[in-house]
Amino acid sequence: MQPFYQLYSQLEPELQEEIEKNATIKTFTTGDIIIRTGQYVKSTMLILEGMVKVFRENEEGDEFLMYYIKPGEACALSLVCASKMEASKIMAKAVEDTTILMVPIQLMDEWMANYKSWYYFVLETYRNRFEELLVLIDHVAFRNMDERLQFYLNRHSEVNQTKKINISHQQIADELNSSREVISRLLKKMEQRGLVSLHRNYIEML
Amino acid sequence: MQPFYQLYSQLEPELQEEIEKNATIKTFTTGDIIIRTGQYVKSTMLILEGMVKVFRENEEGDEFLMYYIKPGEACALSLVCASKMEASKIMAKAVEDTTILMVPIQLMDEWMANYKSWYYFVLETYRNRFEELLVLIDHVAFRNMDERLQFYLNRHSEVNQTKKINISHQQIADELNSSREVISRLLKKMEQRGLVSLHRNYIEML
DNA sequence: TTAAGCTCGTAACTAATGTCACCGATTTAT
DNA sequence: ATAAATCGGTGACATTAGTTACGAGCTTAA
Numbered sequence: 001m002q003p004f005y006q007l008y009s010q011l012e013p014e015l016q017e018e019i020e021k022n023a024t025i026k027t028f029t030t031g032d033i034i035i036r037t038g039q040y041v042k043s044t045m046l047i048l049e050g051m052v053k054v055f056r057e058n059e060e061g062d063e064f065l066m067y068y069i070k071p072g073e074a075c076a077l078s079l080v081c082a083s084k085m086e087a088s089k090i091m092a093k094a095v096e097d098t099t100i101l102m103v104p105i106q107l108m109d110e111w112m113a114n115y116k117s118w119y120y121f122v123l124e125t126y127r128n129r130f131e132e133l134l135v136l137i138d139h140v141a142f143r144n145m146d147e148r149l150q151f152y153l154n155r156h157s158e159v160n161q162t163k164k165i166n167i168s169h170q171q172i173a174d175e176l177n178s179s180r181e182v183i184s185r186l187l188k189k190m191e192q193r194g195l196v197s198l199h200r201n202y203i204e205m206l
Numbered sequence: 207m208q209p210f211y212q213l214y215s216q217l218e219p220e221l222q223e224e225i226e227k228n229a230t231i232k233t234f235t236t237g238d239i240i241i242r243t244g245q246y247v248k249s250t251m252l253i254l255e256g257m258v259k260v261f262r263e264n265e266e267g268d269e270f271l272m273y274y275i276k277p278g279e280a281c282a283l284s285l286v287c288a289s290k291m292e293a294s295k296i297m298a299k300a301v302e303d304t305t306i307l308m309v310p311i312q313l314m315d316e317w318m319a320n321y322k323s324w325y326y327f328v329l330e331t332y333r334n335r336f337e338e339l340l341v342l343i344d345h346v347a348f349r350n351m352d353e354r355l356q357f358y359l360n361r362h363s364e365v366n367q368t369k370k371i372n373i374s375h376q377q378i379a380d381e382l383n384s385s386r387e388v389i390s391r392l393l394k395k396m397e398q399r400g401l402v403s404l405h406r407n408y409i410e411m412l
Numbered sequence: 413t414t415a416a417g418c419t420c421g422t423a424a425c426t427a428a429t430g431t432c433a434c435c436g437a438t439t440t441a442t
Numbered sequence: 443a444t445a446a447a448t449c450g451g452t453g454a455c456a457t458t459a460g461t462t463a464c465g466a467g468c469t470t471a472a
Contacts, residue, residue, distance in 0.1 A: 058348045080333040089340055126332050127286040133339045134295055140346040141383050142264045177347050
């Protein structure tokens with residue numbers, strides 16, 4: 001695991017000390033739900049290791065994938081929700097064994113005033129998530145399912161640094177809010193066009 | 207027009223003075239484009255009067271409505287983009303005659319450090335837009351066009367405080383990224399269910 | 413080892429949405 | 443005044459996506 005000071009090197013040393021002094025470390029194993037929709041957010045979360053997927057849920061419990069959070073990044077929504085002690089509007093799941101620094105929210109305001117690097121970090125986190133949401137909106141607004149599927153696979157491949165995507169058609173369908181049959185059909189077409197090769201429980205990007 | 211200090215009463219008086227001293231006022235008439243996609247953002251914008259619609263555009267120039275900005279609110283994206291002198295990722299249009307305070311971005315950092323109310327204002331603006339985007343994503347991800355249309359009409363009605371919506375079917379179709387015929391069809395159904403009454407160039411909510 | 417439960421393929425059908433063609437009515441520009 | 447453009451209604455059809463149904467192979471747990 002990369003050490004904290006290296007992952008968050010943009011934070012000034014005094015702030016890094018502050019964080020290490022006040023934060024607690026939580027670990028999650030693959031599949032664990034880190035925060036549920038509606039749960040109260042009491043901490044800001046900084047990812048140290050692993051990988052987190054962030055979902056938006058509807059009333060029926062369908063899970064729509066929004067974005068990934070990687071080591072060195074913070075959960076933008078934990079930054080907002082935490083500052084107001086609000087209920088989480090999203091659900092976050094560990095997709096690998098994941099280590100997270102939990103920072104009590106009371107410190108956020110203080111740091112914001114005293115550490116310029118914290119303020120920049122928070123703004124930058126917001127900015128990045130905001131832009132990711134814009135791209136996501138583009139896709140659901142302007143694209144058909146075949147393009148969205150390709151985007152999904154590419155992103156998965158990039159984020160996990162591998163051409164081999166270990167995932168079932170069912171799970172893809174859930175995260176794109178489609179159905180298994182539709183995804184299988186589209187994947188088959190992609191295979192015929194030579195874009196992927198399909199196997200049980202994994203897809204290979206070509 | 208409500209005076210500045212009343213619209214932005216959450217900002218501390220010293221900051222209000224700073225703003226009034228440094229800002230320039232720009233006026234736009236109905237239909238004017240306030241900022242185009244790709245244009246460089248050099249100022250933060252605070253709405254004083256009127257109404258602004260914010261769109262996301264695709265390569266073909268289709269315009270997808272994201273949200274409204276009302277007096278007393280700031281453009282969240284002008285806050286982010288401006289801080290980095292980046293190209294705008296959205297297009298904003300005046301839907302009424304609109305007056306906007308333009309604040310040079312150099313001052314943002316300074317204010318952020320010196321005025322707690324500014325920092326809260328920026329964070330709050332982000333938070334609100336973020337949540338609006340989440341709701342928007344819910345709609346395009348989980349809802350069919352009929353529900354999205356109803357949401358569109360309700361929001362329009364609320365934002366403009368009127369049951370009479372002056373808009374053509376074509377424009378609704380554009381902003382929902384659908385087609386005129388589909389919208390006409392769905393509106394007809396809504397009329398048959400007694401939800402609206404249709405007229406040339408306006409729709410009445412019942 | 414046997415049953416249950418995933419996983420994926422596929423065909424047939426339905427539903428939702430988009431497209432094309434055409435119409436008459438109204439408004440706007442010249 | 444006349445032509446051009448906008449507006450909306452509508453039927454026919456195409457495309458995309460979702461649903462139902464079923465089968466066959468693999469994995470897991472009792």
